[in-house]
Amino acid sequence: MTGSLTITETDEERDATQLILQDIQSGVYAPGTWLKQIDLETRYGRGRNEIRRALDRLALKRVVEHVPNRGYHVYLSDGKQWDDIAEIRIMLETGIAGKVIARATSMDVSVLRELADRFQGLLHSGTVLELYEANLAFHRAYVDLAGNAELHSVIAELRQRTSSAPVSQWHTRSRIEVSAAEHHQMVNAIEQKDELWLKTLIEQHIRQK
Amino acid sequence: MTGSLTITETDEERDATQLILQDIQSGVYAPGTWLKQIDLETRYGRGRNEIRRALDRLALKRVVEHVPNRGYHVYLSDGKQWDDIAEIRIMLETGIAGKVIARATSMDVSVLRELADRFQGLLHSGTVLELYEANLAFHRAYVDLAGNAELHSVIAELRQRTSSAPVSQWHTRSRIEVSAAEHHQMVNAIEQKDELWLKTLIEQHIRQK
DNA sequence: GTAAATAGGATTGGTACCAATTTTGTCAAC
DNA sequence: GTTGACAAAATTGGTACCAATCCTATTTAC
Structure with a gap:
């Protein structure tokens, strides 16, 4: 070794x-x-x-x-721990949904869409790390729209805490494809200012991944 | 020096x-x-x-x-930063309100009430640090009732991030008295399983302090 | 008299060394 | 053949020293 x-x-x-x-x-x-x-x-x-x-x-x-x-x-990530952190992330990322929709301009939406595209593009050619970072970039851009500077670091830290084994997550390609599709759905929800739909999508997205 | x-x-x-x-x-x-x-x-x-x-x-x-x-x-705490962190805390502590109410036994309620009493008791005799810790103990007990082990450290860290100058907070005694009263109201709300009231109280409590 | 330059002092931050603890491998006894 | 004790190697963690950097005060030139 x-x-x-x-x-x-x-x-x-x-x-x-x-x-x-x-x-x-x-x-x-x-x-x-x-x-x-x-x-x-x-x-x-x-x-x-x-x-x-x-x-x-x-x-x-x-x-x-x-x-x-x-x-x-x-660290050996626990099952319970993963659920706990997922729950926290859901509280935070759905919690800002209203604010994001209120603040998002059409330019913000297109930036988000671009990031969602990039993630989808890497689906076939990218490495695990690249996918991980593209996914991170999308979520970061979403969180940024809330205008809460502190939320950034909080969520980043939460992500780091579970993502000790990103290999064990995303093991199947179909799972990643679903994620990519959900990203686009989220963008659509923001564009159409459908808060309830957005919240539902986020919860679903975080839980399953 | x-x-x-x-x-x-x-x-x-x-x-x-x-x-x-x-x-x-x-x-x-x-x-x-x-x-x-x-x-x-x-x-x-x-x-x-x-x-x-x-x-x-x-x-x-x-x-x-x-x-x-x-x-x-x-660190020199910013005004904006304080608001951002307060917002995050509100999202988290109101987010678990439903779960807390669902899980809280009558014994849990009395423990909480005892902690609220302790805070109130220290109002006249305690030092700033003692008050700070009693307040922390109350909130920790509340968060614990959600059964999310990770949430603990997240909120603790958030608190540490702003409480750099606890002296500047809580400058007036009346402000602390209000806090003590709100603690008791929160306990009552949990006891009566009034989720909406509890959420309103928490938001009010975190924002004003 | 003022401003720039220089020398001195203080503080940080990195590197190297050494002690304490633990693990691994070997040998002996049962 | 297995278990226990003992010795050796490896790893961690702390301490001390020294170089690099920055602030301050004094001096000197204009």
């Missing part, structure tokens, strides 16, 4: 926290895997200190778990 | 993060104050390393802000 190559140079300047997080979300580190500091040190080409800080941050975000004198391992 | 006594021994074993956070919430460090590592080191009797980690965590929680090569200073 102690033999892994150094990654591309483009990531040189990025924060180790995000690099590790990305690798966890990409499925490089499976849930339960112990993240040894020396391995991370060599893999990302960073000092011990930065690795430690990164792991501590991820532990705070509940992405990894810290066991004293044992180390850090990727 | 580099002369401060060591604190009581009871806090010896506690995490530096919480100690610093508590001091910020108590108003020891006013918003905008620069937190010098050496000062914290001597004040809490901890190593430089633990202080650094604590500051990094607090920076992640947006309680303090980090400026490279300058240090960490207590």
